[in-house]
Amino acid sequence: MEHHIVAEMTEPGGSTLKEWHMVRTGQSMSMCGRDLDMNQSQLPSDAWGTEQARPFCHTCGALFLREVP
Numbered sequence: 212m213e214h215h216i217v218a219e220m221t222e223p224g225g226s227t228l229k230e231w232h233m234v235r236t237g238q239s240m241s242m243c244g245r246d247l248d249m250n251q252s253q254l255p256s257d258a259w260g261t262e263q264a265r266p267f268c269h270t271c272g273a274l275f276l277r278e279v280p
């Protein structure tokens with residue numbers, strides 16, 4: 212399963228980052244169930260755990276850990 216990281220903003224179309232979520236490639240919903248705007252900033256899944264991908268959604272982080280070998 213491929214994943215990538217998508218930004219959630221504090222408001223739709225806003226420029227203030229709320230947190231990052233993990234998304235399964237091909238889906239438009241984060242692993243924690245949020246409907247995300249796929250036009251927002253994205254990062255490769257290997258950015259997870261780095262300074263670049265903070266703050267990161269705790270639910271997505273936990274689910275991602277269970278899905279990666």
Ligand SMILES: [Zn+2]
Pocket residue numbers: 231232233241242243244245268269270271272
């Ligand atoms: Zn999430």
